Amino acid sequence: xxxxxxxxxxEARAGTGKGAARQARREHFVPGIVYGGGVDPQPINxxxxxxxxxxxxxxxxxxxxxxxxEGQDDVRVICRGVxxxxxxxxxxxxxxxxxxxxxxxxxxxxVEFLNADKCVGLKRGGTxxxxxxxxxxNVLAGDIPEQLEVDLTNYKVGDTITISAINLPAGTKPTxxxxxxxxxxxxxxxxxxxxxxxxxxxxxx
Numbered sequence: 001x002x003x004x005x006x007x008x009x010x011e012a013r014a015g016t017g018k019g020a021a022r023q024a025r026r027e028h029f030v031p032g033i034v035y036g037g038g039v040d041p042q043p044i045n046x047x048x049x050x051x052x053x054x055x056x057x058x059x060x061x062x063x064x065x066x067x068x069x070e071g072q073d074d075v076r077v078i079c080r081g082v083x084x085x086x087x088x089x090x091x092x093x094x095x096x097x098x099x100x101x102x103x104x105x106x107x108x109x110x111v112e113f114l115n116a117d118k119c120v121g122l123k124r125g126g127t128x129x130x131x132x133x134x135x136x137x138n139v140l141a142g143d144i145p146e147q148l149e150v151d152l153t154n155y156k157v158g159d160t161i162t163i164s165a166i167n168l169p170a171g172t173k174p175t176x177x178x179x180x181x182x183x184x185x186x187x188x189x190x191x192x193x194x195x196x197x198x199x200x201x202x203x204x205x
Contacts, residue, residue, distance in 0.1 A: 007078065008065035009050065012072070013043040016073075021093065026174070030091050034067065034077060039096030044069060044096075044143035051091060055082070062108050064141055068095065076141055078105055101142025106175050108134040110147045111182060119152035126157040130183045135163065138174045145169040150182065158182045 013024060020027060020043070021031040029045035054060055055205055067077045076099045083093040099105065111133055116122055135148060148166050155161065161183045163174055174180075 001067060004146075005064055005066045007068050008054065008077065009068050009142075010044040010046050012047045012069055019114055020171050025092065030094060032094035032096060033098045034075070034098060037075070039098070042069075042072075046094060047059040049182070051094070053072060055091065059108055062106065062136075064099065064105065064107060064144060065096075076101075079196035090174050099141045101140070104138055105141055106136055106138050108136050109139075109145055109172075110134050112147045113150050113152055113183065115151055115153045119155055119185070121157040121159060122152070124157055126185040127188070128152070129182060129186045131181045132183070135182070137164075137168070137172045138175055139172045143169070145172060155185050157185050157187050 010032065013020060013029075015023070023043050024031040028048045030048055030051050032046055034042040034044060060082065064080070065077050065079075067075050077096040078099060078130045079094060080097045081095040082091050083095075085092050111130075113128065114129070116128065119126075119128075122128060131200060137145075139145070145168075148168070150161055150166060160181055162179045162181055163176075164179045166182070168174075
């Protein structure tokens with residue numbers, strides 16, 4: 001299932017250059033530019049409070065957005081940089097890049113763990129330890145998976161869940177070129193403590 005692309009709302013900025021950017025900031029806007037896609041760069045403004053909320057939501061630099069500017073066609077973009085004030089750390093300029101549906105980009109995709117109530121290891125007192133709640137994947141801009149799914153049903157205490165255990169959607173691949181850990185089923189504390197005691201006694205003998 002393709003992920004719904006969130007909107008990013010801006011307005012066209014008539015002027016360009018430092019003067020126009022300073023004027024935008026005085027009017028409580030954050031200036032930005034949209035480039036790429038084989039067309040001329042488009043200067044835009046973001047409402048300051050709106051942009052701050054988007055930045056606080058997280059993953060702003062790795063989220064594909066549907067840019068909406070009144071009077072223009074919507075376009076898919078990804079942020080390529082947020083310039084900040086060196087003293088206050090507040091955003092003062094945003095760079096966005098246009099993308100085609102066939103463009104490949106790196107995005108963090110949420111991992112959903114299913115059937116915890118049926119998991120063999122969890123029923124025996126094990127604990128699900130999530131190492132990576134999100135996985136960075138290289139995906140097509142036009143076919144972004146909503147989430148990755150792990151079926152916990154047959155995992156036992158001590159089992160490790162790696163990326164190779166997940167059926168990745170067609171056209172996607174991890175950005176890390178190894179079989180990295182997503183989660184594991186840790187042993188109950190009492191059992192883990194008993195194992196430690198057994199190991200200590202064996203070492204003493």
